[in-house]
Amino acid sequence: MATSPPAEIGMRLEDIDTPALLIDLDSFERNLRRMVDSLRGLPVRLRPHAKTHKCPQIALRQIALGAVGVCCQKVSEAEALVEGGVNDVLVSNEVVGARKLDRLAALAHRAQVAVCVDDAANVDELDAAARKAGVRFDVLVEIDVGAGRCGVAPGRPALALAQRVLGRENLRFAGLQAYHGAAQHLREGSARRAAIGAAVGRVRDTVQLLADHGIGCTWVTGGGTGTYLLEAASGAYQEVQPGSYVFMDADYARNLDAPEASPRFELSLFVLTTVMSRPSVDRAVVDAGLKASSVDAGLPLVHDRPGLIYAQATDEHGILRAAPGAALPTLGEKLLLVPGHCDPTVNLYDWYVCVRAGRVEALWPITARGAVG
Numbered sequence: 001m002a003t004s005p006p007a008e009i010g011m012r013l014e015d016i017d018t019p020a021l022l023i024d025l026d027s028f029e030r031n032l033r034r035m036v037d038s039l040r041g042l043p044v045r046l047r048p049h050a051k052t053h054k055c056p057q058i059a060l061r062q063i064a065l066g067a068v069g070v071c072c073q074k075v076s077e078a079e080a081l082v083e084g085g086v087n088d089v090l091v092s093n094e095v096v097g098a099r100k101l102d103r104l105a106a107l108a109h110r111a112q113v114a115v116c117v118d119d120a121a122n123v124d125e126l127d128a129a130a131r132k133a134g135v136r137f138d139v140l141v142e143i144d145v146g147a148g149r150c151g152v153a154p155g156r157p158a159l160a161l162a163q164r165v166l167g168r169e170n171l172r173f174a175g176l177q178a179y180h181g182a183a184q185h186l187r188e189g190s191a192r193r194a195a196i197g198a199a200v201g202r203v204r205d206t207v208q209l210l211a212d213h214g215i216g217c218t219w220v221t222g223g224g225t226g227t228y229l230l231e232a233a234s235g236a237y238q239e240v241q242p243g244s245y246v247f248m249d250a251d252y253a254r255n256l257d258a259p260e261a262s263p264r265f266e267l268s269l270f271v272l273t274t275v276m277s278r279p280s281v282d283r284a285v286v287d288a289g290l291k292a293s294s295v296d297a298g299l300p301l302v303h304d305r306p307g308l309i310y311a312q313a314t315d316e317h318g319i320l321r322a323a324p325g326a327a328l329p330t331l332g333e334k335l336l337l338v339p340g341h342c343d344p345t346v347n348l349y350d351w352y353v354c355v356r357a358g359r360v361e362a363l364w365p366i367t368a369r370g371a372v373g
Contacts (some may be wrong), residue, residue, distance in 0.1 A: 005351040011360045014334055018274040019292040021349040025356040027268035035245050036065050038263050044232040047071055049243030052343050054368035056084020071241050075100050076371035084367055088112040092177055094150055101125055105133035114138035116177045118152040123164045130170035138174040139165045145199035147182045154202040159209050175219030178203045184226035187256055196230040203236045249342040251297035270336040275329045284320040284328045289313045294344035303336040
């Protein structure tokens with residue numbers, strides 16, 4: 001059951017209970033517009049990835065600005081987004097297991113639903129689930145373009161899988177999923193360009209092979225916040241899937257500028273925390289630890305406080321240290337933390353507290369929080 005929100009509409013920032021997940025609405029809204037502006041004139045659709053925010057209110061704002069729908073990574077995530085009013089979802093992942101497939105098929109009665117495959121047996125399972133539910137799935141063959149995660153090899157293995165999809169009565173071959181997740185966090189712009197250049201080559205070769213065998217492919221989708229302009233400009237992709245651009249995080253901030261790969265989006269997501277202890281002259285303790293901010297991509301940063309370092313996280317505590325010449329915060333003081341990785345940090349909270357000009361303007365439930373199945 002979702003917890004009560006840690007704030008009320010109109011409340012001052014300093015009165016919000018902590019830890020709380022905050023959205024700076026001005027920066028957030030600029031990020032939404034900046035994404036749309038960056039794609040203007042390019043022959044690609046925008047399908048943002050909702051695994052970042054897990055929130056129908058945000059998805060609907062993205063769609064209102066021109067997105068064709070959203071990506072989700074899990075069936076449960078897609079269920080929450082559709083329940084919240086989103087009517088076009090690509091599950092940009094493989095779905096395996098009878099129970100999950102039945103749920104996916106049920107969802108296809110309520111919204112436009114597409115799904116990815118990288119295995120022949122899964123194609124047959126999808127076909128059976130669709131037949132049972134009386135629906136027809138759009139299916140994208142996922143190819144591994146360099147990330148080394150899911151995806152069949154480009155070229156002939158992808159062709160064989162596409163042919164298998166075409167041979168199933170309750171499935172439609174829709175195109176290719178070609179996402180290079182590992183490229184998003186390559187620090188040097190030249191490394192990102194090289195990785196996406198190789199991915200584009202694999203996409204083109206596969207699309208040409210499909211065409212040589214009479215199979216049209218007009219939906220190639222992929223591209224994340226760190227590289228989506230490279231995919232968009234390549235001519236090989238018809239759709240891009242950036243997600244983190246709405247919030248950004250400390251890890252993305254470590255990428256070196258590469259305007260041709262991604263514009264500079266603003267930090268808009270923060271964890272508000274309170275100094276709960278000042279036990280010694282050399283440390284302060286805040287109430288945001290491992291359960292308040294994901295550390296898979298590093299510890300959070302203390303926002304707008306030069307010299308103040310978030311040095312260690314335990315379950316419920318964060319230890320702050322001060323660099324020489326910097327002052328530690330006082331007991332009861334509230335600070336903003338920049339999460340190391342926005343996506344898993346969002347999954348720790350039930351609510352966004354949306355703030356503008358120092359006051360709470362909105363409270364948005366994170367309805368797909370914990371949706372991991």
